Amino acid sequence: MAQSGGKKRVQPHIIEEWTGKIYTSLCITFLIVTIFSMVYFVAAKGLSSFFVNGVSFKEIFGSTVWKPDGEPPLFGALPFIIGSFSTSILAALIAAPLGICAALFMVEIMPKYGKKYLQPVIELLAGIPSVVYGFVGLSVVVPFYRDLFPGQGLGIVAGATVLSIMILPTITSIATDALSALPSGLKEGSYALGATRWQTLYRTVIPTTMPALMTGVVLGMARAFGEALAVQMVIGNAPHIPTSLFESTSTLTSVITLSMGNTVMGSVQNNVLWTLAFILMAMTFIFVFTVRWLERRAKR
Incomplete structure (x- = not known):
């Protein structure tokens, strides 16, 4: 029983x-x-x-002329590819030092004040809609560059500035987690050898956590590469390769959002826009594989 x-x-x-x-x-x-x-x-x-439709690879990836309504229609997507890479890379170059320094401040230098004041502000940036970033960029960033540099203020720098603020929470959060997971004995050993705080940071802490820090940068670039609305509002949307950082250009996401609603499903132009979307998806996979490679490197 x-x-x-x-x-x-x-x-x-x-x-x-x-x-x-x-x-x-x-x-x-x-x-x-x-x-x-x-x-x-x-x-x-x-x-x-x-x-x-018989569109050649060379035309899409090698031509700089985008005239989908021309006779004959031309679908050179090279300006959009260069514009996407330019804005995302420049945004990462701006946001990476800021995010890593903010993480160092919150974890290593002044953790009490950093977690109390700085971390909530950075987390608040992640919840702001992209249209708000675009509107602020159009109202503040573009006039600022217009007054300081020649041109209309629209261009790669304006788009990269807005994107750098958008990806800052991603880079900072991952960097904070990486620095918090660092064994305390590593820093104590550096101090025991007579190193100062700054020597410990840039000779021990940063090199040890570099793969994890680069993971945050790559994820930030992935978000910047796929952002559409905020970039569309400040980049100028000109279908050509710019000769200056302050000259208007366009990105893959902006040309898709601007043109997709004006095309007929199954037409040549509609299929080419889907090709641009496929390029975006392929780049997303590349970013994910890069992050996985960095994670495996960090575990070694």
Whole structure:
């Protein structure tokens, strides 16, 4: 009787365990199917411009002329690719030192005041909608550059400035976690050898956490590369390769958002826009693989 009672008490736990396993398996299956479906849909649409409409790889990746309504239509996407890389790389160069220094301040220099005042402000930046960043950039950043430098203020620098503020919380949060996870014995050993605080930071702490810090920078670049609305409002949206950082240009995301609603599904221009979206997705995968490589390097 005691054994049968024990089996009855164990039975609900077995049911709960199998219920959890089935629910988890269904969720994972749904995620996998969703991801592969999105990749297949975007790839099928994006590659149709090459295999159905006859647009050449050389024209999209090598030409600088974008005239989808011309006779014949021209689909040179090189200015948009260069514009996306220029703004995202410049934004990372601006935000990376600020984010890493903010993390050092919050973790190593003044953790009490940093976590009390600086960290809530940086976390607040992550919740602001991108349209607000774009409007602030159009109202403040663009006039500022217009008054200091020649041109209208619209261009790569204005877009990179807005993007750097947007990706600052991502870089700072990952850098803070990396610095907080650093063993305290490493810093104590540096102090025991006679190193000062600043020598310990730039000779021990930063080199040790560099892979994790670079992970935050790469993730910030990934977000900057895929941002559309904020960049669209301040970059000028000119379909050509700029000769100056203060000259208007365009990005992959901005040309997609501006042109997708004016095209017919299945047309050549619509398929070329899907090709640009496929390029964005491919770059996202590259950023993810880079982050994974940096994480494996950090564990060694």
